Amino acid sequence: MISMDKYDVTPILQCKKLVAGYKMKSGFVHAVDDVSFDLEKGGFLGIAGESGCGKSTLAFAIMRLLKDNAKIESGEIIFKGRDLARLKDNEMKKIRWVDISMVFQSAMNALNPVLSIGEQLTDAVHAHSEVTQSEAHDKAIEVLKLVDISQDRFNSYPHQLSGGMKQRVMIAMALILNPTLVIMDEPTTALDVVVQRTIIEKIQELRNALGFSVIFITHDLSLLVEISDTLAIMYAGKIVEYGSAEALFNHPLHPYTIGLMNSFPSLTGKISRMGGIEGKPPNLLDPPEGCRFSPRCPQAMSICRKSYPSLENKGENHSVACFLHEGVDKP
Amino acid sequence: MNNDILLLERVSKHFPVNSLRRGGKFVHAMDEISFSLKRGEVLAIVGESGSGKTTTANVIARIYKQTSGSVTFEGREISKNMSREDELRYHKKVQMIFQDPFGALNPTRTVEGILERPFLIHKIASKRKDVKDRIDEILTQVGLEPPEQFTRKFPHELSGGQRQRVNIARAFAVEPELILADEPTSMLDVSNRMSIMNMMLYLKESHGVSFIYITHDLAGARYMSDRIIVMYAGMIMEIGPAEKIINDSFHPYTKLLKTAAPSPEIGLKRKKLITGGDIPSLIDPPDGCRFHPRCPFASDICSLEMPVMKKIDEDHYVRCFLR
Numbered sequence: 001m002i003s004m005d006k007y008d009v010t011p012i013l014q015c016k017k018l019v020a021g022y023k024m025k026s027g028f029v030h031a032v033d034d035v036s037f038d039l040e041k042g043g044f045l046g047i048a049g050e051s052g053c054g055k056s057t058l059a060f061a062i063m064r065l066l067k068d069n070a071k072i073e074s075g076e077i078i079f080k081g082r083d084l085a086r087l088k089d090n091e092m093k094k095i096r097w098v099d100i101s102m103v104f105q106s107a108m109n110a111l112n113p114v115l116s117i118g119e120q121l122t123d124a125v126h127a128h129s130e131v132t133q134s135e136a137h138d139k140a141i142e143v144l145k146l147v148d149i150s151q152d153r154f155n156s157y158p159h160q161l162s163g164g165m166k167q168r169v170m171i172a173m174a175l176i177l178n179p180t181l182v183i184m185d186e187p188t189t190a191l192d193v194v195v196q197r198t199i200i201e202k203i204q205e206l207r208n209a210l211g212f213s214v215i216f217i218t219h220d221l222s223l224l225v226e227i228s229d230t231l232a233i234m235y236a237g238k239i240v241e242y243g244s245a246e247a248l249f250n251h252p253l254h255p256y257t258i259g260l261m262n263s264f265p266s267l268t269g270k271i272s273r274m275g276g277i278e279g280k281p282p283n284l285l286d287p288p289e290g291c292r293f294s295p296r297c298p299q300a301m302s303i304c305r306k307s308y309p310s311l312e313n314k315g316e317n318h319s320v321a322c323f324l325h326e327g328v329d330k331p
Numbered sequence: 332m333n334n335d336i337l338l339l340e341r342v343s344k345h346f347p348v349n350s351l352r353r354g355g356k357f358v359h360a361m362d363e364i365s366f367s368l369k370r371g372e373v374l375a376i377v378g379e380s381g382s383g384k385t386t387t388a389n390v391i392a393r394i395y396k397q398t399s400g401s402v403t404f405e406g407r408e409i410s411k412n413m414s415r416e417d418e419l420r421y422h423k424k425v426q427m428i429f430q431d432p433f434g435a436l437n438p439t440r441t442v443e444g445i446l447e448r449p450f451l452i453h454k455i456a457s458k459r460k461d462v463k464d465r466i467d468e469i470l471t472q473v474g475l476e477p478p479e480q481f482t483r484k485f486p487h488e489l490s491g492g493q494r495q496r497v498n499i500a501r502a503f504a505v506e507p508e509l510i511l512a513d514e515p516t517s518m519l520d521v522s523n524r525m526s527i528m529n530m531m532l533y534l535k536e537s538h539g540v541s542f543i544y545i546t547h548d549l550a551g552a553r554y555m556s557d558r559i560i561v562m563y564a565g566m567i568m569e570i571g572p573a574e575k576i577i578n579d580s581f582h583p584y585t586k587l588l589k590t591a592a593p594s595p596e597i598g599l600k601r602k603k604l605i606t607g608g609d610i611p612s613l614i615d616p617p618d619g620c621r622f623h624p625r626c627p628f629a630s631d632i633c634s635l636e637m638p639v640m641k642k643i644d645e646d647h648y649v650r651c652f653l654r
Binding site: 050051162163164192193194195196197219220221222223226259260262263264265266267268271273274275276277278280 | 379380490492520521522523524525526528529547548549550551553554577587588589590591592593594609
């Protein structure tokens, strides 16, 4: 378990030994395997990893929006003192979007093409609270203003907006009921760098003003290091390294984290040939024995192929699951 | 002795919109693009979506025919109407790697079936045995080893990175002189990106080809290229040696791209973006400099006149009135 003694407030979200996955003909795929973390109020947790590492499954598990063939197998998701994993569907409905909302990966597909954005925003209000038409309308105009979209866009249809604007509408929709936690699943991946930057600035500005917490999921580690307070690196369903963004960037410990860091050429400094990571993530139906990264790890030892290392504390707010660092206190 | 393999002179491409109506308008996807490419050089074209970088590659690859201007390849102007033989000869020398590794491979053919086509079409090898040897050789070069494990596979059985390797193998199979790579890594997983980039650099060296590398990622452009072109709304804004574009960029748009790029080293010291906004409509591009509506330094002249490309240093040109 990761200690959060730096913050005396109780975390708003605690994930404890969460296991979730998909039922397949050939067995159960553990897409999220024994994941634990805390998120404090107003915190910004970044989750990084390749496709298929379970980061989106984790997000959908917290939202309780997993597909029919998927389920939460064990573990707890404690949110404001209640375990979301055990809530009945109708109780979860009262929390979803009101307390926890989500910005989906591709705004282009998440918005309904035959409804104006104004209708979609007011729908979101009506679905979760008893308000009059005009109150909902005012609320929608208000959130659009938050994300810098002028109110004459209220009756526009999604295809009339640019990609960046659609993504901002998605953010507006996530904020419309003033949630405590917003989960963002690759909100800027399909966007250009400049648009991405303006969206990120907007998110940070709104977070400072409204005080919600964020779980930000992306594969772009260089972006994540810059914007998060805390980072979790996921590989094949497990968190392999966890800690403050600063610690992870300055002293990455896990060979996978180091590999990810080496996958982005830098804009400043000297150019050197960079490595990236050879191979591909394992098949989760039949994960390798021992450490799941061992088949791709340049420093794998014989023990790595036999047993799985546990997430161990290494210094303040930094932990890693790797035998290379077992028993070593500080890097 | 002229060392240029490719020369574009004032090439424009305008797409008609509502072409059935008279007096229809045009999308100015590419306007007055001029640049040259030296033999063995890697030239990166950087810009946001809609800046015209893919159109530029498609015009060079003759997927589109330019509206005006001339393209010269190996000292000969490429005419708009080529005979079938000339067209084939040109395409043997100029190959393209596409952005989407999933869409670029025929799903009904095996890797072998996909890779034997260029050999047969360009009549490089005709005997079954020769073709097979060449396929094995090129698969090994792109890191799909052992080849016999991949030749029988269909695209859906491969991962994204492996598919892009097949694409690259197909482009290199005909021993081209020029490769046009259109965002070849943007749809790949992070861990694959560097190995694909390194492999392209290695193949470029070993085959001695020239490269046009299109990307929206400035850091990736720096890693790959000798020179960088920065495009905005269909026009070249700045062109120069990669290090100069990154470290001594002059155009406000290049600077904007630089501040927007994620860069953890800068971290908290990051300056806030001074400009927002989107790329302008290319149907009615703004008068004057196309960047002026977003430019923090715009003055009156910028909205009236289009600045010309000016030389500010060795090989370094910029289109801006500030200079």
